[in-house]
Amino acid sequence: MRSWSAPRIPGLPGRGPVPVLFDTATGEARETTGGQLYVCGITPYDATHLGHAATYLAFDTLGRVWRDAGVDVVYAQNTTDVDDPLLERAEATGVDWRELAESQTDLFRSDMEHLRVVPPDHFTAVTEVVEPIADAVAALVEKGLAYRVETPDSDAGDDLYFDVEGASSSTSWHLGIESRLDADTMLRFFTERGGDPARIGKRSELDPLLWRSARKGEPSWPSAVGEGRPGWHIECTVIALRHLGRPVSVNGGGSDLVFPHHEMSAGHGTALTGETFASHYAHAGMVAYQGEKMSKSLGNLVKVSELVAEEVDPRAIRLALLQHHYRSDWEWFDDDVFGAIARLSHWSRWAAGATDGDAETPLLAELRQALRDDLDTPRAVEAVERSVASGAVPTTVDLDAVDALLGIDLRA
Template sequence: MRSWSAPTVPALPPVPESLELYDTPRGATVSTTSTQGIASLYVCGITPYDATHLGHANTYVHFDILVRYWRACGLDVQYVQNVTDIDDPLLERATETHVDWRELAESQTQLFREDMTALGVIPPDHFVGAVEMIPAVVEDVEQLLVRELAYPVPAADAVGDDYYFDVSAAEQSTGWRLGSIGAYDRSAMEELFPQRGGDPDRPGKRDPLDPLLWRAARDGEPQWPGGQLGEGRPGWHIECSVIARRHLPAPFTVQGGGSDLRFPHHEFSAAHATAADGKPLAEGYMHTGMVGLTGEKMSKSRGNLVLVSQLRARGTDPQVIRVLILSNHWRVDWSYTETALKAAGDRLASWQSALQDTAEQPGHSASPGDLQYALMSALAGDLNSPAALDTLDLWAAGHLAASASATEVREVVLALLGIDLAV
């Protein structure tokens, strides 16, 4: 699948890696360490049945900061993102709107590309649709069947069987344990599972929390060859396990996504990966906070969306949207207000004005300057973007000793924060 255009990211003098990140499974902030100069990242992508809202943008802008920080440390960053271009919500929206599901998926994926380009988000090295990975999904589910970690469940409305992952068998034969990724107890998972696409009451399942791996073909639904599984389409969680394991080292450095993916999605993606090859999927898990409007989580089901494309259409500078997002810590829930958006615009204007007052100097420093060190120091502590923006405030007010020229200041801020201070 085609990604989007890459923004300009100036190369900075490398600073030694010293990043600490909050890891969901451990419930603590821990040091991250690259392997042989490589940092790897998988961020779960969109299900393209509607436009990019601020909750989406919040996730992808914050992980963009992680990519930028790693690059500034001189690391080779390997970044993968999926697109769930076949799933129930997409098919349901296509039916509601009388649009072919493929056209809907492509139109909304293209709008997402445009929003990411406008926001200055670095594209992943691999932007992969679930549909293009279906043969690999079939391969993995067939392997799970051979290992007796998957089982068939008769489908009354289909010719063949649906196939489910056996949670209990996986716990007994692998290093994964239910709840070990999302850090929820059983009762919380039982409450969340039906809210997030699970089917706990499905007759024939061995455990109410067993997730779907392969859905047998139903009349009127898209379907693909499934080998011994029969015609059908993938379940949700298996796609990310398959994509990540075929494009990144095992385990890769960070698995990322919104906090609503802690369970069941990340829980079972990790379970599938460990069951498939005996290795953990990722070393750490980052979950971004939810964005709300008038005190409620922003979601398509509630219809309370602030769309990035709508903000852009009314003339809002995408950089202001980026500043608004980075004003909030990546793992904190926050709510959108017009007042906060205006404050972000005023803040950006103050930095741009300060840059205009910064003198140019001949030459270009070959070593990191005061501002780069200060910004990277702020980001090194759990990717603290609000602290980094506070550092910019200090610089703009003249309270931060920085000998850098205007060009160097612009390049440092653009490289690390994706904010261009040139007017």
Template structure:
């Protein structure tokens, strides 16, 4: 599937340090590349039933920053992202609005592309629609059934049978809780809240996740080697990540609401399929709130990228506003945040335009020092607020905005100034 156009990224002399990031699974900072010269990134994509809100944008900007920092460190980066273009929330929204689910998905994917282009997010090398991978997922589910990791559950409202992953059987290759570090009661509560069905009769364990949903009347379905139906949520990412990037990948990324069950179960599926871990590190972004409540499509308290752009916001200011918060923190968006970012952006533009071609006067803080500090901040667990502060401090100190420094702001933060 087509992604979106690639923004230009300046080449800056020298290289930055390899980034360390916070690994949810260990609770520690790690170099997820483990010293290799290649970095493989998989970030879970949208379920396309509504516009890109600021929570989505903050997540994709965080991993865009990671990719930029890897590249600045001289690494080869391979990036894959899916889009879950068939799933219950999409089907429910299409039914509610009386529209074709495929048309709804296509329209929202196109909107997402335009939002990512406006924010100058580097596109994935592989942008994969789940509907294009159904046969491949079915093959993987068939293998899990053959090897004893999957089992059938009677399905009264279908002629077929649903297939579930046996979390306890998978103990020979993976242990439930290794990625999320959660206790069982919390897992049960989150499973019920986030698309699981812990109370379904016939399951061996309440936490066993759905691998394959047998055909139901009125729902989309594909004829496959395991019968008609459609993929479960977690298995699609396991298969796409393994097929496109090879396992283990460097980073499995997404919002913190994906820690459990999605990333936990994706890791279990990958281990059962490939007999090795899904990822070296699991990296998660915090939740963004608005008016006191987490921004959510289901709650409807959306601040969308498209809405801000349609109101005349500079996309660079939106990007700067989001990067002014720690990627891993929960935080709240206030209407004044954009105004603050616009003032900061005006200051950066004036600094770059006035000084970029000037000689650096004696006595000023050398721009090379600012370059090193800027690289150090983003390499330290993607500390973009710290990087923003480095630029602010350089401006306040009267540091010359050399072409190298202006280009580095663009290369690492994705903000073209001047």
């Protein structure tokens, strides 16, 4: 699947440091190793909201800091273009599910271009890799780590589930290895986030679906494990294993993916390969609006596309998001964008007086140090603000640094 146009990233003098990133699995900040990045993508049934945007900006920042450190970056991202929420929205609106997925994916691409997010090297729709996913499920069946659950409402066979206890006893993976959650919290999150703990015939309440056998009126594909479609977690496992080395350097996404999604994806990956799935697990915080977490189900969305349609400079949207640390939970207020517009205007006037330069500057050094420290973009933004407020004349290296590391082109 095609990605989107890449922004130009200026070269900078010297090399920045390799970033230290908080790792969910260990609960501490550790230096990252390698540049293999997998970030979970959207389910394309509605436009990109600021919660999505904040997550993708976090990992865009990681990629920019890696590149500045001389790290070779390979970035993969999925799009879950067949899933229950998408099918439900398509039915409710009377739109073919393929058309809905295509239109919303196009809008996502546009939003990412406006925000100057560097595109993934591998942007993969689930519908493009159904056969490899089914083959992976078949491999888990062969290993004795997947099993069938009787499915009377399907004429195509039974659903297939991952055997969590079997994987825990026969591989290096186990529940809690990434999330560090207790059993009660796991069960609550599993129930809230698409799991089916009460499904009759499962060996364990927390066993996740690998393959949903075909039902009448639902999209399905012939495969090595029968007619049907993939479960949620296995799709990311397979896409990551197809495009990235093992282990993946950083597996990223929103904090609502810690469990069960990332934990189960890791379990599938270790069960398939015998190797650790990821070296680092990084998660962005949740963005609230009107007192609740911004989410499609609640409908309390502030959408990137709508702000752009209202002629808000996308650079101001990016700046407003970067003023919050990626791991923090925070709330968006409608007047936040006006503060970012004013700050951007101030910075742009400062940039207009830049003189030529080719050497590292104090501002570049400050930005590199701030972003090395767990992608501390608020600290980086304040470093630029101090430079602007000081009245010192910037050099072109200063402008390139703001562009390359924060993704804000002050020459535009």
